[in-house]
Amino acid sequence: MNRLSFEPGENCWRVASAERFALIVDGADYFRALRETLFMADRLITLVGWDFDFEIEMLPGESDDEGNAPDGFPNQIGPFLEALVDRRPELEIYLLKWSGGALIAPGRLLPTAHIKLLSPDQVHLGFDGRHPIGACHHQKIVVVDDSLAFCGGIDVTDGRWDQRDHAPNNPLRHLKNGEIAQPWHDATTVISGDAAAELGKLCRMRWARAQDSEMDEPFTPGMDRWPDSIEPDFRNIDIAISRTEPPGKNHPPITEIEALYLESIAAAQDYIYLESQYFSSDEIASAIAQRLQEPDGPEVIVINPVAAQVMLEDEAMHVTRSRFIRHLAAHDPHGRFRILYPSDSANGGIYVHAKITIFDDCFLRVGSSNIDRRSLGFDTECDVALLADSEEDRRTIRGMRDSLIAEHLGREKDEVGQEIERRDSIIAAIDALNRPTGKGLRPIHPRKETFLGSLLADTRFFDPRYRSSAAARLGLTSRHVMYGAAAALAVGAIWWSRSRRR
CATH class of the missing domain: 3.30.870.10 (Endonuclease Chain A)
Incomplete structure (x- = not known):
C-alpha cells in the first residue's frame, strides 16, 4: 500500500x-x-x-x-x-x-x-x-x-x-x-x-x-x-499548502491539488470520507473505482448536495455525477461506496459547500477545491492538509470525522464514534443511526438524462479542464473580456446621453 x-x-x-x-x-x-x-x-x-x-x-x-x-x-x-x-x-x-x-x-x-x-x-x-x-x-x-x-x-x-x-x-x-x-x-x-x-x-x-x-x-x-x-485542534504540526492554477506566460498548469487527491485515495486503507459541492472529476472517479474493486480496499463515503442551486448548473454538473454513480456501482463488487446528501429536520436538502477529505484517521484536507474538472485543472484554488503521526492527533482527526457525520445525522459525536467502532464500518454505522425521515443522510440516485443535461455534460461547458489548444494561450484572459464589457457599457452610456440631448 x-x-x-x-x-x-x-x-x-x-x-x-x-x-x-x-x-x-x-x-x-x-x-x-x-x-x-x-x-x-x-x-x-x-x-x-x-x-x-x-x-x-x-x-x-x-x-x-x-x-x-x-x-x-x-x-x-x-x-x-x-x-x-x-x-x-x-x-x-x-x-x-x-x-x-x-x-x-x-x-x-x-x-x-x-x-x-x-x-x-x-x-x-x-x-x-x-x-x-x-x-x-x-x-x-x-x-x-x-x-x-x-x-x-x-x-x-x-x-x-x-x-x-x-x-x-x-x-x-x-x-x-x-x-x-x-x-x-x-x-x-x-x-x-x-x-x-x-x-x-x-x-x-x-x-x-x-x-x-x-x-x-x-x-x-x-x-x-x-x-x-x-x-x-492541533499544535506544532506540519501543514501542506496545495494549489490549482491555469497556465500563465511563465509557468505550466499547476495541479498540486489533483495530485494530492489521487495520492490520498491510493494511500487509504480503511476509509475515505469526502465532502464536496460536486462529484464530476473523471480522474477522481477512476481512482475510486480502482480502489473499490480491491477485496480489502477502503470504504468510500461522498457527501454532496442533492442538487445545485441553479437549474442550468444542476443539469450540467449532476448528469455527469449520475454517470459516475452508475459507473462506480458497476465497479463496486463489495458494496463499499456510498454517495449521500444531508437533509434537515423538515426533510429539505442541506446545501453542501464544504471541501473536506479525511482518511484512516491520519489525513485531513480542507480547502476551496471541489471534486470537479475546474478545481483540478482550470480555476485558481488553495487547499491545506496535514498528516497525523501521534495517537493523540489521530484521535483528533477521528473526532472531526465523527463530528461531521453526527452533524449530518442529527446525532451526538460520541454516539457516532462508538457505532463506527462497534461495527468496524462507517457505512454500517450510518445505516444503523440514520432515521427514515427528518435529519439524516439520504442516498443520491442517478437521474434520467434530459437533452440539455446530456449536451452540457458531454461538452463539459460549465466544468472545463484547461487544454493547450484553448484560446487562453493566445493571451486572451477574463480581464480582457471585462475590459471589453466595460468599454461597451461606457460607449453605450455616452450614446444614450447624447441621444437624450438631441
Missing part, C-alpha cells in the same frame, strides 16, 4: 509548521472568529476571495438599532472594515476579488463600487481577471498581519452563514432581500505560525499577478492573532 507524504513541487507548494491549527465547520463560527481576528489586526489584512458582499452582517441577529454588533463596531462587513482603518490609521486592507463576480451577482456592484471609490485610502480593492476565459479565481483566504490565516471553502458573501443544526427556516439565515436562505454546510481552517506566513506570501503573489504591482507592505509575521472563540 502506498504511504502518503507531502512533496513540494508535486502534491503541494509548501510544507510549513502551524503553531496552532483548527477546523471550523459552518459559517456562524467562522464569521465570529473572523471578526475577532480582524479586530486584532495592527498592520495588514488581506482577503482573497471568489466573491465579497460588503453588506452582509457578520453576526446575524446581534445588531443594535444603529447597526452595530456587541463590540460597538458596524455589523456589516464593509462598514466594519472602514471602521477598523479609521481606528488604526496604520492598518492597510487588501481585498482581491474575482473580476467575473460582477456578471454573476450584479446586485453587488454598488457596494463594491463604494468600497473601491469611497473607502479610506488604506482599503485597496483589486479585481483578479488573470485567468483563461471561463476560468475563475476561487481561493478563499484571509491573512492577518502575516501571522494568522483562514483557508478553506467559506466565502465572505451572502448566504454562507449558518449554524451546525441547519434548522429549517432559521430567521437568522436571512438574505438581504428578506428571504430565508437554504441550510448551508461549509468548512474552513484557521492557522497560525509559519504556515500562516506562507499563506500570506501566496496572497501577495496573487495580488501582484492580478494587479501588476506588489503590495509593498513589510512582511513581519510572528504576532498572536488567534481568535478567543476557537480552540486549537
